[in-house]
Amino acid sequence: MNKLTFSIGGVHPHDSKLARECKIETLPLPQTVYVSMSQHLGAPAKPLVNVGDFVKVGQVIAEPGGFISAFVHSPVSGTVKSIAPRKDLAGNFQTHVEIAVEGDVWMEDIDRSKTLVKEITMDKEAILERIKACGVVGLGGATFPTHVKLNPAPGKVAECLIINGTECEPFLTSDYRIMIESPKEIIVGAAIMQKVLGGCRCVVGIEENKPEAIKTMSAAIKELGYPGIEVKVLKKRYPQGGEKQLIDAVMHRQVRSGGLPIDVGAVVQNTGTSLAVYEAVQKNKPLFTNVLTVTGDSIPVGMQHNYLFRIGTPLSFIVEQAGGLPEHAAKIISGGPMMGKAIANLEATTVKGSSSILYLSEEKTIRQSASNCIRCGRCADACPMGLEPFLLYRLTKAADMEGLEQNAVQDCIECGCCLYSCPANIPLLDYIRQSKAQVMGIIRSRNVKK
Numbered sequence: 001m002n003k004l005t006f007s008i009g010g011v012h013p014h015d016s017k018l019a020r021e022c023k024i025e026t027l028p029l030p031q032t033v034y035v036s037m038s039q040h041l042g043a044p045a046k047p048l049v050n051v052g053d054f055v056k057v058g059q060v061i062a063e064p065g066g067f068i069s070a071f072v073h074s075p076v077s078g079t080v081k082s083i084a085p086r087k088d089l090a091g092n093f094q095t096h097v098e099i100a101v102e103g104d105v106w107m108e109d110i111d112r113s114k115t116l117v118k119e120i121t122m123d124k125e126a127i128l129e130r131i132k133a134c135g136v137v138g139l140g141g142a143t144f145p146t147h148v149k150l151n152p153a154p155g156k157v158a159e160c161l162i163i164n165g166t167e168c169e170p171f172l173t174s175d176y177r178i179m180i181e182s183p184k185e186i187i188v189g190a191a192i193m194q195k196v197l198g199g200c201r202c203v204v205g206i207e208e209n210k211p212e213a214i215k216t217m218s219a220a221i222k223e224l225g226y227p228g229i230e231v232k233v234l235k236k237r238y239p240q241g242g243e244k245q246l247i248d249a250v251m252h253r254q255v256r257s258g259g260l261p262i263d264v265g266a267v268v269q270n271t272g273t274s275l276a277v278y279e280a281v282q283k284n285k286p287l288f289t290n291v292l293t294v295t296g297d298s299i300p301v302g303m304q305h306n307y308l309f310r311i312g313t314p315l316s317f318i319v320e321q322a323g324g325l326p327e328h329a330a331k332i333i334s335g336g337p338m339m340g341k342a343i344a345n346l347e348a349t350t351v352k353g354s355s356s357i358l359y360l361s362e363e364k365t366i367r368q369s370a371s372n373c374i375r376c377g378r379c380a381d382a383c384p385m386g387l388e389p390f391l392l393y394r395l396t397k398a399a400d401m402e403g404l405e406q407n408a409v410q411d412c413i414e415c416g417c418c419l420y421s422c423p424a425n426i427p428l429l430d431y432i433r434q435s436k437a438q439v440m441g442i443i444r445s446r447n448v449k450k
């Protein structure tokens with residue numbers, strides 16, 4: 001097969017997929033869950049339950065707080081103990097609904113059977129309504145509400161649905177395991193989204209370092225027989241899974257600065273999202289579970305896991321179930337080593353988009369002290385967005401917001417390629433992330449005033 005990739009920048013970190021062979025295990029229920037109202041992009045959800053209420057698994061406990069927002073469902077059955085601010089994994093306070101677990105009583109209208117439902121009977125409007133009602137959000141990192149993304153503005157036409165099966169971040173294996181263990185469900189999910197988008201073609205993009213997933217997904221497509229769906233093999237190159245990079249690789253089209261994928265006829269959804277769409281539409285199961293990888297560079301095979309977890313499970317409970325905090329863990333990260341965020345608080349809980357608990361040893365985390373920029377240009381060569389990270393760094397230090405905006409800091413996808421390439425060990429991403437947030441704030445407030 002011809003292997004596709006994006007046109008500019010990128011790096012080749014070791015893939016370190018140490019949990020690749022670990023089958024998905026169902027994590028036991030904790031005694032208490034804390035369900036965040038801010039686990040999607042957009043406005044926080046508004047609680048619909050009161051302290052003392054008994055809730056069932058899959059029952060709606062919060063409604064969207066705006067157009068870009070999502071329903072939240074109880075991941076367990078039990079009694080609501082509190083609705084109060086609590087620190088998330090970055091240490092920021094967010095409203096959480098605390099539920100003490102009692103039994104495992106599910107809503108009666110959820111189909112819990114393993115039977116594959118292939119036939120897609122609902123029409124577009126009913127599908128979108130169901131996806132919204134089930135609180136489905138993008139599970140590739142952005143957690144953008146899926147029903148909004150699948151309903152492009154008038155005049156915008158989807159020509160290609162890309163299912164992102166690249167999982168290009170080192171260490172992460174949850175998408176890989178679902179492609180191995182639930183390929184048909186993912187393909188039915190893709191066919192549902194294809195129908196909503198008017199029957200456009202669909203490409204499942206998988207990196208070449210996942211031959212088993214390429215095999216299982218190709219076999220599922222053949223067996224199910226939906227028209228217009230195919231697997232495309234992509235080169236192993238980071239950040240191949242970035243939305244704009246994937247569109248470039250598959251469609252050879254560039255999304256302009258400030259533009260959206262739909263501007264070039266693309267809609268990108270992650271494999272996990274496709275599975276969630278299947279479960280919502282064909283099984284009436286809201287999004288209250290996901291798969292997360294527990295992994296690291298210095299932990300034995302027995303402590304590597306891929307867990308099916310209920311959203312709201314405390315991270316500390318998962319760490320304990322996986323064998324405790326490893327002795328050599330110097331840093332704990334949520335997500336991958338390139339784009340993930342350090343976990344400041346193990347009492348924080350999982351959210352819809354949780355993808356990993358990654359332990360890194362001191363050897364992997366010690367940053368050499370930074371020296372002066374030697375103007376080698378490697379950061380610019382590595383940047384997949386065509387930016388000049390050394391310049392953005394200098395503008396950040398000078399607090400030159402106008403210069404930062406002119407040099408498109410807002411286009412940074414926070415992939416970390418610049419940091420990875422810099423021989424002077426300058427913490428480029430830390431600086432750029434900070435100035436990007438400030439510039440985005442300025443752009444938003446300017447748009448509100450208009």
Ligand code: SF4
Pocket residue numbers: 379382383384385386387388389411412413414415416417418419429432
């Ligand atoms: S983090 Fe931003 S500036 Fe650095 S390489 Fe990635 S896109 Fe470019």
Ligand code: SF4
Pocket residue numbers: 372373374375376377378379380389390421422423424425426428
């Ligand atoms: S890679 Fe580092 S040293 Fe080289 S130009 Fe960029 S910031 Fe300077």
